[in-house]
Amino acid sequence: MSTATVGIVLVSHSAELAEGAANLAAQVSGGTVTIVAAGGTDDGRLGTSAAKVERALRQADHGAGVMVLPDLGSAVLVVKAVLEDFSDPGSVLLADGPFVEGAVAATVTAAAGGDLKAVAAAAEEARHARKL
Amino acid sequence: MPASFEQAITLAGDLHARPAGALAVAAGRFAAAIEVTAGGHTADAKSVLGVMGLGATSGQHVTVSAAGPDAQEAVAALIAVLSEATKVAGP
Numbered sequence: 001m002s003t004a005t006v007g008i009v010l011v012s013h014s015a016e017l018a019e020g021a022a023n024l025a026a027q028v029s030g031g032t033v034t035i036v037a038a039g040g041t042d043d044g045r046l047g048t049s050a051a052k053v054e055r056a057l058r059q060a061d062h063g064a065g066v067m068v069l070p071d072l073g074s075a076v077l078v079v080k081a082v083l084e085d086f087s088d089p090g091s092v093l094l095a096d097g098p099f100v101e102g103a104v105a106a107t108v109t110a111a112a113g114g115d116l117k118a119v120a121a122a123a124e125e126a127r128h129a130r131k132l
Numbered sequence: 133m134p135a136s137f138e139q140a141i142t143l144a145g146d147l148h149a150r151p152a153g154a155l156a157v158a159a160g161r162f163a164a165a166i167e168v169t170a171g172g173h174t175a176d177a178k179s180v181l182g183v184m185g186l187g188a189t190s191g192q193h194v195t196v197s198a199a200g201p202d203a204q205e206a207v208a209a210l211i212a213v214l215s216e217a218t219k220v221a222g223p
Contacts, residue, residue: 028153028180101181108153108180112160122179129181 006110006119007060008035010103011053011079012071015040021100025107033110035103036060048078057082057092065091065116067106069123071099091116097123105129136199137207143218147188149180151217156180158213164200166210177210190218 008025012018018039025035038056041047053068060066070076076094083089093116095102102123109122145151147170159166159177166177170192175182177196188194194214198206 024149028149030154030157104149104153105179105181108156109160109178111153111157112178114160125179126181129179130185 003113004062004064005033006064006114006116007062007066008033008103008107008110008119009053009056009060009066009068010035010037010039010071010099011048011056011068011075012037012039012099013046013048013075014071015044017071017099021103024100025103028104029107029111033107034060034062035107048075050078050082053079053082054086057086061088061091065093067110067116067119067123068092068094069097069099069102069106070094093117093120095120095123097126101126101129135201135203136197137203138195138197139207139211140193140195141211141214143188143190143192143194143214145190145218147183147186147194147214147218149184151214152183153180154217155183155210155213158209159206162198162200162202162206162209164198164203164206166196166198166203166206168210169195169197 018037022035022037036056038052105126106123170188
C-alpha cells in the first residue's frame with residue numbers, strides 16, 4: 001500500500017503496561033504499524049506525562065493521523081491538555097475503548113489500511129467483543 | 133445481488149492471536165463482507181477480536197464466506213492465510 005498507515009499512541013499510567021500492550025498489538029498485527037507507548041511519569045513512576053504523550057504523538061504520525069488510546073480516566077485529562085496546545089489537533093483522535101482489546105483491534109485495522117476514523121471505531125467497538 | 137463465495141479448510145493449528153491478526157489484516161484489505169464460521173459460531177473476518185473469540189482449534193473445520201465485488205479473491209486469500217498462519221507454532 002502506498003499511503004501511510006495510521007499511527008497508534010498508547011497512554012498508560014504504567015510504562016510496562018503501555019510497552020506490553022504495544023508489543024502485543026505489534027505481534028498480532030504483523031509489525032507494520034507504528035505504535036508508540038507513552039506510559040508512566042518522566043521520572044519513571046506510575047502516572048502520565050504530558051511530555052511523553054506529546055513526543056509520542058509526533059513519533060507516531062506518518063501523515064495518516066494518530067489514534068490515542070488512554071488506559072484510565074485521568075490519562076484522558078493529560079491527553080486533552082496536550083491536544084489543546086498541539087500544532088495539528090485535527091490529525092489526532094482520542095478513542096474511548098478497552099486498553100488491550102482496543103489497542104489490538106485498532107492496530108489490526110490500521111495494518112489493513114483503515115483510515116483514522118475506522119481505526120478509532122475499531123478501538124471503541126472492542127468494548128463489545130466477548131472473550132467467552 | 134453481489135457474487136458470494138465460500139470455502140472450507142481444516143486448521144493445521146489453533147487460531148491463536150497471531151494467525152487471527154493475520155486473517156483480519158488480510159480481510160480488511162477487501163471490500164467484500166467476509167465471515168468466518170467455526171464450531172457453529174460466526175465472526176466478521178475483519179474483526180480480530182471476533183475471530184479470536186471463535187476459539188477455533190487444530191483439526192477444526194473452518195468456513196470462509198464472502199459477498200461483494202472481490203468476494204472470490206477474498207475467500208482464496210483468506211484460506212491461504214489460514215493455511216499458512218496456523219502452521220506457525222505459538223500464540
